Every structure is written in structure tokens, then in C-alpha cells.
Amino acid sequence: MYKSILQKIVQKSPWLYRINAGSCNGCDVELLTTACIPRYDLERLGCKYCGSPKHADIVLITGPLTARIKEKVLRVYDEIPNPKVVVAIGICPISGGVFRDSYAIEGPLDQYIPVDVNVPGCPPRPQAIIDGVLEAVEIWKQRV
Amino acid sequence: MSFLKIILRNLRQGPATDPYPFGETFTPDGLRGKIKYNAQACVACRMCEHVCAGGAIRITEAEDKSGLNFTLWHNTCAFCGLCQHYCPTKAIRLTTDFHTAHRQADKYNYVETGFINYVVCRRCGQPMVPVVKELLSRVYGDLEGPTKAFVNLCESCRRQISTESGVNKRWTEESKR
Numbered sequence: 001m002y003k004s005i006l007q008k009i010v011q012k013s014p015w016l017y018r019i020n021a022g023s024c025n026g027c028d029v030e031l032l033t034t035a036c037i038p039r040y041d042l043e044r045l046g047c048k049y050c051g052s053p054k055h056a057d058i059v060l061i062t063g064p065l066t067a068r069i070k071e072k073v074l075r076v077y078d079e080i081p082n083p084k085v086v087v088a089i090g091i092c093p094i095s096g097g098v099f100r101d102s103y104a105i106e107g108p109l110d111q112y113i114p115v116d117v118n119v120p121g122c123p124p125r126p127q128a129i130i131d132g133v134l135e136a137v138e139i140w141k142q143r144v
Numbered sequence: 145m146s147f148l149k150i151i152l153r154n155l156r157q158g159p160a161t162d163p164y165p166f167g168e169t170f171t172p173d174g175l176r177g178k179i180k181y182n183a184q185a186c187v188a189c190r191m192c193e194h195v196c197a198g199g200a201i202r203i204t205e206a207e208d209k210s211g212l213n214f215t216l217w218h219n220t221c222a223f224c225g226l227c228q229h230y231c232p233t234k235a236i237r238l239t240t241d242f243h244t245a246h247r248q249a250d251k252y253n254y255v256e257t258g259f260i261n262y263v264v265c266r267r268c269g270q271p272m273v274p275v276v277k278e279l280l281s282r283v284y285g286d287l288e289g290p291t292k293a294f295v296n297l298c299e300s301c302r303r304q305i306s307t308e309s310g311v312n313k314r315w316t317e318e319s320k321r
Contacts (some may be wrong), residue, residue, distance in 0.1 A: 040159045091198060094251070095220040098293045110248065119245045120254070122198075122222035125163050125175070132245035134165055139247075 007144050010057075013046040015141045016054030016133070017080065021073045021109065023063030027090040027123040031060060034126040034133075047133060053079040058136045061115075064092035064099045065107035077113055083143035085136045087117045087128060094118045154255065157227060176223045177241040179216055185235035188212050188273045192227035192236055194216035201227060206259070214258040218244065233276050233281035272298040 091097035
């Protein structure tokens, strides 16, 4: 009973967590724009950024997973409690983008982490990120 | 009392939040979104493949050698627009469609494809990429008289005929001036 009420509530407010896997910051700025300014206001969907991976439900990963940051990203990812939904923002985590085949890149990301939603773009438009988060929320509702 | 002005203005203008995803959003005309490819206009010069920053475009010959396959994978496309800029016939265009989010299952299906059917050269019978008139008239001027048949000829036949009959003499003389 207690658990079912909690499951209903938690469906409405997935918390977002952002991991920068060696991004150029372009996608991070777009993520910031999407969530933190009233113009795009992602909090209408019940989403909110959290500072700790232990509070996260939806993980937004940017960047091509560089060789130096790979272990750190995987360590932070493991700290996020299950169930979780992973969204790859930008072409870098999806395929490596313009950095593909570089010696400094360990990606694509889905070789190490099960990705659920892809949002290509360099960087994607805030509206496209909203689309991706909406898709992730749908998956989140099925998982909890 | 200036705050009253701000309150009145905010009441009149309404909320600043973009209604998307619950309503329509503003899309500028110059937005570089998903790419549209028109195989009919393509001359397979492969310039787009060459300039593509993310290596998203691939043009390969079909296995049965009946034409060329054009593939553009949106998941490594930086939407920079270089392909559109360098395309001589504007066969490749960037649309304003920004809805790029998709599930992981569709990752490798998220492509724009096209197929260029080979046609046969009227003179030598070699398979060739169809000729686009606009490009041909850049070299030969108005396609009148002997150059009229060039639309159905392959590049080596065109070269041979134009050299023998001197049809592009006029053009070379003009360019010397």
C-alpha cells in the first residue's frame, strides 16, 4: 500500500542528473538553458536537477567519453540507484560525432552504459532536449 | 512605483515560458534541422561526403551495380550545413525539423537515404549517373544544336564530341577574354 502510493508519486517527479563525459560544454549550456531558465522551464514536467547521483532518476550524459574521464563516468553512473533512465545528449555520446575514431575517445557511450534515449544535435535545440526528456519520462513511468 | 509598471507589463504580455511541448514553439527559418535528400537532383559529385565534418554521409555503389546508395546517419551529423553549402544542385537541404529525439532501438535506423539509378549512355552504353541540365548548361551554355544530345551521354562521350565538333570553342574563347 505504502509502496504503491510512493510509486505513483515518484512517476510524476523524476529528478535529473547531468554527467559531463568530456563534453565541449555546448550541450551542457543547452541543458542549463532548458532546465534553469523560465523560458523552457523543464520543471513543468516535474523534472528538477539534483546535485548528487544518489538522488537521480534520469541521467543526461553529454560528451564523447574521453579516455581520461571514462572510469570516473562509470563510477558515478554506478552510484545512481536503479531503476534509472539514460539520455545521451548530442552526437558525441551517441556516435563520437566529429571526434569519432580519435585516440582520445573511448566511446560511443552505449558500449559501456545502456542508453535509452538519444538526442542528436551539435548541440540539440532546447526543444529537442525537452522531447528527449519527455521520452525518458515515459520510459521512467514503465520502470518504477 | 516602477514595479507597478512591470506588473502591468507582465499582465499584458503573459508568461515568458515557451509553450512547447504542450503547444507550438517558434522555429526560425534558418534553423538547421534534419536533412532532406533529393536523389533526382543529385549528380553524385561526392562533395557532401568530402566536406561532412562528422563523416555522416556515405555514397556507395549498390551491390548489383544498378546505381548509387546515399546514406546520411543523423546520429553523427553536426547539422553544420556544409553539405548544403557545397552542393552544386541543392539536392541536399537542411529542413527546420528539430525533433531529433528517439529511442535507442531506432539508433541505427535514424538515417536519410536515397538511391540514384544509373542510366545508360546513348552512345557507348556505359552506365552513368543521370545528368542535371543546369550543371551541363554551365559548361556548354544553352543546350541548343549539337549539345542538345549531351543530356543522354556519359562524360567521356561528351568530352569526345565537344572536342571533335568544337562546340565549346565559343566557351573557351569567352573564358580567355
